[in-house]
Amino acid sequence: GQGMAILESAIDELKEPKVPGDVVFKLYDTFGFPADLTADVARERGLDIDDAGFEKLMTAQRQRGRAASRFDSTLEQRIEIEGNVEFLGYDDLTADSEIVGLYRRSDDDAEEVEVLNTGESGVVILNRTPFYAESGGQVGDAGTIQARDVTFEVTDTTQGGGQHLHYGSVDKGQLSVGDVVNAEVLVNRRDDIARNHSATHLLHAALREVLGEHVQQKGSLVDGERLRFDFSHLDPLEDEEVATIESIVNERIRENSEVKTEQLTYDDAIARGALALFGEKYGDDVRVLSMAGDFSVELCGGTHTARTGDIGLLRVVSESGIAAGIRRIEAVTGRGALARLDIIERQLDAVAEVVRGSREELADKVKLLAESNRRLEKEVRSLRSRSARSESADLAAGVIEVEGIKVLSTRVEDDSEAVMALFDGLRERLGNCVVVLGYLDKGKVALVCGVSKELTSRLKAGDLVRHIGSQVGARGGGRDDMAKAGGGDKPEALDGALGSAAAWVAEQL
Known part of the structure; x- marks a missing residue:
């Protein structure tokens, strides 16, 4: 996703082995990227995160939120x-x-x-x-x-x-x-809000019709851009259920029936079958909103369209779970729904152009491409495996024996996936061994180190990768038998650092 791309970019530009607090905060605040996930990704690259900087920005945000809320609430009370x-x-x-x-x-x-x-x-x-x-x-x-x-x-x-x-x-x-x-x-904005609010009532009624009368509203947000509706239901909705609900709402919209409002006593409204929101406080007299006859009858003080047809169209954007037994649907109507359809149309045209086919052929063309891609990926993996075996045989000629232990520490020119395939091939070929491979990953030094399990009582892969990493500015760690480091900013020192592995092994023994 976009958050991961930003994190990768930020890691590439680091001057020190620590992800800055403002990057961690931006990922969390703008893209919903949890700080602990950022820390996990950083750790895999041998990096730390600036916890103190992140917490400082989080504290400032909380204070701003409290200040704005305090301004509103204290004024409303005064x-x-x-x-x-x-x-x-x-x-x-x-x-x-x-x-x-x-x-x-x-x-x-x-x-x-x-x-x-x-x-x-x-x-x-x-x-x-x-x-x-x-x-x-x-x-x-x-x-x-x-x-x-x-x-x-x-x-x-x-x-x-x-x-x-x-x-x-x-x-x-x-x-x-x-x-x-x-x-x-602002008329256009109010009209958009009214469309979304009226659609929310129709959506609520459709949910109860399809899923059952156990469905109750648990929260909502209606603005000019979209509607969000939270409701009680245990299971995720099937695609067919969402399609049916959307179809029912749009059918009611096309009927273009009058949206009726009337003032009734609370008891009379409930007797008429009006839905009241659990936990909401109502006065003796309430405003009752009826749509599509008795299809939807609710107590509501909001603003609405004059007729259901004014909503235009409803498209469900997403359905998700937000808590145990609580589901959420987000949808768009009117101009927002047309804008979404326009975006989808353009995307279809763009994909059709890429695959050199018409919209009608699109599914078949994409399916063929996906199959071809899987086949090619399989071939690439096979070629890489053969290449790794061949390269491992060549590299094995550079083994140094230290007190009967085979030590191989060398630079390779490959991407991380190919390096790991080569690494595994070398360990399998050499048996009782210590293997260190150094390479450049997007201009930064990366290391992978392996120690045969039989040797880990005397040699630790984590210690060795830190020894070599300290010479090239790479940081990391791992298990006793395998460790990685990354982010090294001294590629010119890589060959010399790799050359020190045999001497380090000799010292440990």
Whole structure:
């Protein structure tokens, strides 16, 4: 994967035998590459990792996360404005409103102010707003708050103290408490979120239809890019089950039925068969969302499409397990689904061009290529084996005997796979022996050392590889009978270092 490629590249560029902490952190933070896996790979190359540097960066990240969370949560808890915001966003995406509160962001805190100036970040609180505040797995809206000479770019919306908190910064002009402004939600983004949220409801119903009524929602995330739905189910889904679920959802989308909402008492909604989320707190009156007749009926305060057809299309991207008995489906809809299909189309065309065939021939062409590749790999392995046997016979002529023990320490010009084949051939040919092979791997010195098991009470392969490695800048270790080292930055010293093996063996004896 990409993480492994970055690690390989970083190892190639090392000036010392240690993977820097910032590389370990980037692999973990950006590519989900566990630090212990990075350490394992490094160890195989005879390298260490900068644990202290990694931990320092991890601590800084945790502090940043706590600071951002503290800013949001403390502000949400501190809001004390009389009355509750009037939310208009189910029907309107733009509205005139009055600013009833302003907070300027400074470092990790926020202070209540009367004015926000150009370039300042903060929070705007309005008496009425079309902006949906993050809730129930749906992200908050983005957009603008404007007056004649001022623009506040809203990047997120949350709720607290009965208000909607519009986070962002002043792009131009000056905002003051009491100003009359126009609040406008970013329409395309809201529409994408609505498609994904409505599709989530259809997906939930389809899962229950295919897998059984034991399926319960355990979490969700709905944003403008995709939907993520976590649900209770023990086993991984079969490909056929995923295909059936996707087909059911798309059939409901094509029906283009009206998405209906109504306000009911909680008891009446449950009596109607509406699904309530376990652990969610509901008031006496609830908003009930029905899709495709009674196919999907749930309690939901989110924003949705007007008709199921507005979703356009749903494509499942992945299905995975995230905990014992909890599965996760990620999917895309509307523009996101079309973009994914477009990417797949381009990839198919690119592959078809490479194999010099049409899309219709693609599966057969790739199958033939794979078979040909396996056959060639088998031939290459056979040739390498014969070459290794031949080369081992030639190299065996360079054996030095030290007190009856055959010692062979030499440089070879091959890749690591061929070197190991040669190494095994030499040990088998020489019997009671010590074998050391040195070679260049991407410009760095690498070593492999073997000691016959009968000799390990007196000679240790790990000790020998460290002795030679110290002369060429390579680090490593291993078992008593076999050890490796790598990352050596002194290739010019390799021949001399290999030449010291016989003397080292004599000293140990």
